[in-house]
Amino acid sequence: MKRRSYHRYRYNRYYKLYQKINALQKKRLADYTMQKMTECVLFLVLGICLLFLYQMLVFPRINLEGNRVVEVEYQGKYTEPGYASSYFGKNLSLMVEVEGEVDTSKVGEYPITYQVTYHGFSTTKTRIVKVVDSSYPKITFTTDAKKLYLCPDSKYLYDDYQAFDNYDGDITDKVKVTESGGRLKYVVSDTFGNKTVVKRDVLYKDILGPTIELDSGDVVTLSIGDTFMDSTYQVSDNCDSNVKVEVHGDVDTSKAGIYERVYTATDSSSNTTEKVQKVMVFEPSKQGVIYLTFDDGPRSGTTDIILNILKEENVKATFFVTNSGPDDLIQRAYNEGHAIGLHTASHDYSVVYASSDSYFNDLDQVYQRVKNLTGEESKIIRFPGGSSNTVSRKYSPGIMSFLTQEVVRRGYRYYDWNIDSRDAEGGKFDADQIADFVTSKLSHDKVNMVLMHDTKVTTTQAIRKIIQYGKSHGYLFDKIGPYTDMVMQHVNN
Numbered sequence: 453m454k455r456r457s458y459h460r461y462r463y464n465r466y467y468k469l470y471q472k473i474n475a476l477q478k479k480r481l482a483d484y485t486m487q488k489m490t491e492c493v494l495f496l497v498l499g500i501c502l503l504f505l506y507q508m509l510v511f512p513r514i515n516l517e518g519n520r521v522v523e524v525e526y527q528g529k530y531t532e533p534g535y536a537s538s539y540f541g542k543n544l545s546l547m548v549e550v551e552g553e554v555d556t557s558k559v560g561e562y563p564i565t566y567q568v569t570y571h572g573f574s575t576t577k578t579r580i581v582k583v584v585d586s587s588y589p590k591i592t593f594t595t596d597a598k599k600l601y602l603c604p605d606s607k608y609l610y611d612d613y614q615a616f617d618n619y620d621g622d623i624t625d626k627v628k629v630t631e632s633g634g635r636l637k638y639v640v641s642d643t644f645g646n647k648t649v650v651k652r653d654v655l656y657k658d659i660l661g662p663t664i665e666l667d668s669g670d671v672v673t674l675s676i677g678d679t680f681m682d683s684t685y686q687v688s689d690n691c692d693s694n695v696k697v698e699v700h701g702d703v704d705t706s707k708a709g710i711y712e713r714v715y716t717a718t719d720s721s722s723n724t725t726e727k728v729q730k731v732m733v734f735e736p737s738k739q740g741v742i743y744l745t746f747d748d749g750p751r752s753g754t755t756d757i758i759l760n761i762l763k764e765e766n767v768k769a770t771f772f773v774t775n776s777g778p779d780d781l782i783q784r785a786y787n788e789g790h791a792i793g794l795h796t797a798s799h800d801y802s803v804v805y806a807s808s809d810s811y812f813n814d815l816d817q818v819y820q821r822v823k824n825l826t827g828e829e830s831k832i833i834r835f836p837g838g839s840s841n842t843v844s845r846k847y848s849p850g851i852m853s854f855l856t857q858e859v860v861r862r863g864y865r866y867y868d869w870n871i872d873s874r875d876a877e878g879g880k881f882d883a884d885q886i887a888d889f890v891t892s893k894l895s896h897d898k899v900n901m902v903l904m905h906d907t908k909v910t911t912t913q914a915i916r917k918i919i920q921y922g923k924s925h926g927y928l929f930d931k932i933g934p935y936t937d938m939v940m941q942h943v944n945n
């Protein structure tokens with residue numbers, strides 16, 4: 453072996469050794485790093501665990517119900533969604549202190565903090581309440597919201613809408629209106645960008661009829677022989693001033709009855725309005741005649757006695773019946789030639805004078821009873837207490853003023869009285885006194901409309917005396933007919 457190759461051999465051997473040692477050292481360094489890193493992670497996990505455990509062991513817990521961020525409408529109502537607190541099963545909810553207030557009258561964010569302290573350790577949680585305005589402005593119209601009818605050849609005046617927002621208030625002046633293709637578009641936004649769009653059809657067409665008011669009212673009352681004159685009238689139209697009025701219907705003032713005069717107003721777009729005037733032609737009032745009228749019946753034991761006496765004396769009278777008493781007495785009175793009038797079904801002031809609807813509903817019940825029993829559609833009525841009563845004011849101020857007009861408008865005639873027998877005043881007077889009250893008031897110069905009650909025993913005792921007095925003093929007796937002139941007292945309510 454040459455020296456040179458020996459050196460090489462030696463060098464190679466050291467070099468390989470060096471390489472071996474070097475590899476070993478690298479591996480050791482890697483292992484060491486790995487080991488340290490694992491330790492580090494372990495410590496970290498252990499630390500977190502300890503921290504968690506520490507927290508669990510030491511701090512009380514708070515659980516918030518509902519969301520951590522809650523939205524409430526502007527000017528709405530914020531209701532606490534609820535919370536609970538505990539420490540190892542011990543309920544601490546009552547110890548939670550809640551701080552923060554929500555003012556829903558101001559848009560904004562409001563933090564609410566929940567804090568509980570137990571054995572010196574506190575836990576705090578926060579909820580955010582956002583007061584927001586998410587309501588849309590409202591556009592309202594004084595005319596139809598879906599369709600707007602304008603007069604032909606007219607211009608829209610932009611005066612029939614309003615916009616209101618819960619936050620901004622009246623924002624009518626912020627509404628932008630555009631018209632295209634027969635449609636109007638209204639757009640408005642509030643401060644928070646809530647935008648409302650309303651679309652509406654616009655038609656240039658007159659669809660409204662004219663209005664017509666008759667100067668002499670909807671009902672005219674006349675006596676046979678009077679002259680009927682057509683009413684003057686006031687007429688107007690939304691679109692044109694050229695309105696035609698035609699009048700139809702015959703009135704024969706030589707015959708008692710109810711006639712209709714129809715006033716028809718027509719505008720240039722052929723819209724029509726009709727007004728019907730009732731013309732009632734009454735028989736002339738019969739001076740000196742006695743109308744005996746009996747209210748509140750029928751009643752067994754009194755009405756039948758009165759019917760017997762009327763039959764014996766051959767006198768016809770008028771019975772203003774209610775829904776009380778036996779049916780056969782109404783039928784008997786009708787069959788024996790007496791007039792059946794309507795006094796209301798219940799005769800209960802609190803019912804009949806509660807309202808106009810209530811009155812007519814009650815009246816209709818007695819109307820139906822009489823119709824069923826007699827076949828007659830009675831149109832003669834007497835108000836409980838008379839038209840001058842003031843009791844009704846307690847239930848409906850002004851109702852008599854309305855009803856006295858309305859009953860006539862509906863084709864009824866009402867009859868008050870001008871002689872009161874005072875037989876209904878709680879048995880204060882005996883038969884002779886009652887007869888005296890009547891006979892002392894009789895007159896040949898007036899219609900004698902006598903108020904009595906066929907429900908009273910004293911009346912059954914007084915009636916023959918009254919009839920005999922009347923007969924011996926030249927009076928005639930009659931019943932109220934369908935066109936007997938109305939006898940009316942002064943209305944006080």
Ligand code: ZN
Binds near residue numbers: 795799836837
């Ligand atoms: Zn009565």
